[in-house]
Each structure stands twice: as C-alpha cells, then as structure tokens.
Amino acid sequence: MSGFLAEVERRAFKQAMFATRDEDAALDIVQDAMLKLAEKYADKPPNELPMLFQRILQNTIHDHFRRQKVRNTWTTLLSAFGKGDEKDDDFDPLETLQAKSDSSAMADPARQLEQAQIVGMIEQALTRLPARQREAFLLRYWEELDVAEAAAAMGCSEGSVKTHCSRAVHALAAMLEAKGLKL
Amino acid sequence: MIRDEHEIAKKLTGYLDAGAAQLKAGTLYKLSQARGKALARLGQPARAAEGRTAQAHAYAGAGRGTGSPGSGLRKGAWLWVGVVLIAAAGFGYQQWQVYQQTREIEELDVQILSSDLPIDAYLDRGFQTWLTRFQP
Numbered sequence: 001m002s003g004f005l006a007e008v009e010r011r012a013f014k015q016a017m018f019a020t021r022d023e024d025a026a027l028d029i030v031q032d033a034m035l036k037l038a039e040k041y042a043d044k045p046p047n048e049l050p051m052l053f054q055r056i057l058q059n060t061i062h063d064h065f066r067r068q069k070v071r072n073t074w075t076t077l078l079s080a081f082g083k084g085d086e087k088d089d090d091f092d093p094l095e096t097l098q099a100k101s102d103s104s105a106m107a108d109p110a111r112q113l114e115q116a117q118i119v120g121m122i123e124q125a126l127t128r129l130p131a132r133q134r135e136a137f138l139l140r141y142w143e144e145l146d147v148a149e150a151a152a153a154m155g156c157s158e159g160s161v162k163t164h165c166s167r168a169v170h171a172l173a174a175m176l177e178a179k180g181l182k183l
Numbered sequence: 184m185i186r187d188e189h190e191i192a193k194k195l196t197g198y199l200d201a202g203a204a205q206l207k208a209g210t211l212y213k214l215s216q217a218r219g220k221a222l223a224r225l226g227q228p229a230r231a232a233e234g235r236t237a238q239a240h241a242y243a244g245a246g247r248g249t250g251s252p253g254s255g256l257r258k259g260a261w262l263w264v265g266v267v268l269i270a271a272a273g274f275g276y277q278q279w280q281v282y283q284q285t286r287e288i289e290e291l292d293v294q295i296l297s298s299d300l301p302i303d304a305y306l307d308r309g310f311q312t313w314l315t316r317f318q319p
Contacts, residue, residue, distance in 0.1 A: 002222055009214045010203040027213050034221035042225045074264065119202040122195055141192040142199055169188045172195060183191045 001042060004049050005034055008143075012057055015138050018126045019061045029064055033057040054139055054153040118181060125175040129168055132156075136164030137172070 009030060016026035033056045041052050126134055132154070139150040140161060151158045173183055206214075295302060304310045 001225060002218070005218045005221060009218055010206055010211075011199075013206065013210065013214060014199065014203050023210065027210070027217065030214065031217035031220065034217055035224055038221040038224045078264075115198070115201055116205070119198050119205075122198050123202055126199075137192070141189075142196045165192075166188060169192050169195075173191055183194050 001038065001049075004046065004053075005037075008050070008053060009034070011142060012053070014123075015057065015142075016061060018123065018134060018138070019131065020064060021127060025064055029057070029060045033060045036060070050143060051145060051149040051153055054143055054145060054149075055155075058135060058139075058153055058155075121176060121179055121181055122172070125172050125179075128175065129171055132160075133164045133168035133171065136161050137168035140165045 012030045012033065013026055016029040017023065020026050020029070033053065036056050037049070037053050041049070044052060126137075129137070135154055136150060139145050139153055140147065143150075145153065147158045147161050150161045154161060176183060295305070
C-alpha cells in the first residue's frame with residue numbers, strides 16, 4: 001500500500017489540481033482519497049488498487065465541487081461578514097522551491113525551460129477541457145487504466161470513455177496547435 | 184488531422200509526467216504527510232469521520248478554512264449559521280408582532296376619533312348597557 005500511494009500521489013495531486021485549480025483543495029482531496037482507500041480497501045489485491053483509488057479520487061473531486069457550490073451560496077449570502085486577506089499570512093517560502101527532479105534529461109537549463117513551458121501549456125489546456133473528457137483522458141492514458149477500469153472509475157459505459165478520450169485528444173491537439181505546439 | 188490518438192496521448196502524458204516530477208518541495212512534503220496519515224489508518228474501520236477529516240486537514244497544512252472540505256470546523260460553522268438564522272427569524276417575528284399591535288391600536292384610535300360619538304360615551308357604563316340592549 002505504501003509503495004502504491006507513493007507512486008500515485010503526485011499524479012493524483014495533479015489530477016485534483018487540473019480539476020480544482022486550487023492547491024489546498026487538491027491536497028485535501030488527495031489526502032481524503034488516500035485515507036478512504038487505506039481504511040476501506042486495504043485488504044484488496046494490489047491489482048485492484050489503481051481502479052479503486054481512481055474511483056475514490058474522482059468521487060472526492062465531485063464531492064468537493066458539490067460542497068463548494070453550497071459554500072459559495074452561503075458565502076454570497078453572508079458576504080457582509082467577509083474575511084480579511086488571509087492569503088498573505090499563509091505565504092510559505094518553502095512553497096517556491098522546486099523539488100529535485102529525478103530526470104537526468106533536466107540537466108540543460110534551456111531544455112528545462114522549454115520543457116517547463118510545454119508542460120505549462122499542456123496543463124493549461126487540460127484545465128480547459130470539459131471535466132468528463134479530462135477525467136477520461138487522465139484515467140485512460142496517464143493512469144493507464146483499461147477502458148473497463150476507466151468506465152468503472154468514472155461510473156459510465158465503456159463507450160462513453162472511448163468517446164470522451166477521443167474528443168479529449170482531439171481538443172488538446174487543437175488547443176496546443178493553436179498555441180504553436182505541434183505534437 | 185490527428186494521426187494517432189494513442190501516439191499523441193503518449194506524448195502528452197510524457198510531458199505530464201515531467202510536470203508531476205517537478206512539484207514544489209512543500210507540496211511533496213504535504214503529500215508525504217498525507218500518505219503517512221493514510222498508512223497509519225491502514226485496515227482501521229472508518230470511524231468518527233468528522234474528527235478524522237479535521238485532523239487530517241490540519242496534517243496536510245491546507246487548513247485555510249475555506250479549502251478544507253468535510254472538516255469538523257465546517258460542521259461547526261453550519262451549526263452557527265443555523266443558530267444565527269433561528270435567532271434572526273425569532274427577532275423578525277417579534278418585530279412583526281410589535282408592528283401589528285401598533286397598527287391595530289392606530290386603527291382603533293382613528294375609528295374612535297373619526298366617530299360622531301363623543302369619546303366620553305365609550306367610558307359611560309350606561310351607554311354600554313344601552314348598546315347591548317338596543318342593538319338592532
């Protein structure tokens with residue numbers, strides 16, 4: 001379980017980030033998903049863990065949006081009691097440091113910069129995709145779940161997964177091409 | 184036209200992997216803390232979900248209030264919102280009652296003052312008796 005969580009945590013965080021665009025919310029989501037997996041499915045065979053974890057993760061992301069909707073309603077209603085600017089208080093210099101990369105291909109600064117720009121473009125394009133297309137693309141191609149597993153994680157049919165994946169790839173390619181990035 | 188979806192997807196996920204490998208040190212630390220928390224819960228039945236989530240969010244260091252879904256803090260906030268709403272409703276009802284009473288008194292005053300009958304007539308017991316006896 002430890003190895004599995006260590007392997008998926010970064011991608012899970014990124015997935016939550018693409019969906020929420022909020023780092024704190026993404027961290028909470030990943031943590032909730034990990035806790036649920038550990039508490040409820042620790043006895044499951046290791047080959048079932050990826051699909052279970054992805055299902056939990058997607059549900060936790062959806063829950064986040066449901067709660068956010070309710071919270072926003074109340075925030076609007078109670079805006080007279082608005083809070084102060086807490087963002088500045090939470091600034092942590094540690095956050096600005098980049099983790100040491102495991103990749104040996106990152107030695108050249110120019111290439112590193114170019115790669116970072118491309119990654120930024122792709123991540124931005126992903127956040128613009130419709131949620132279901134993004135989910136399908138990430139589950140199917142990034143998490144490497146097969147169609148049946150992705151369908152189970154998303155709670156839809158295999159046909160829907162294929163359709164969402166295809167549309168996602170087309171949309172991403174078009175968005176990136178418009179920015180001058182040829183794949 | 185797209186040549187091969189799988190080929191393009193593979194290229195894209197390669198870049199996504201690179202992006203995931205470059206997470207901030209602070210984020211990685213928080214993730215490892217979250218993992219440690221989850222591993223400590225291995226096999227334990229889900230219990231006291233509220234306390235668990237509140238504690239867990241503190242662990243993640245994400246506790247900025249608004250960004251902590253499912254926490255005990257939020258439930259406490261809901262409770263307070265409920266209390267405030269009930270108090271506001273009670274206060275509103277009381278104000279409405281006072282307003283209604285004032286209106287009734289005003290209407291009564293207007294009726295008495297605009298009546299042809301002198302006001303002393305209403306205080307005369309004999310007049311009240313006469314009214315009850317000789318009402319058409």
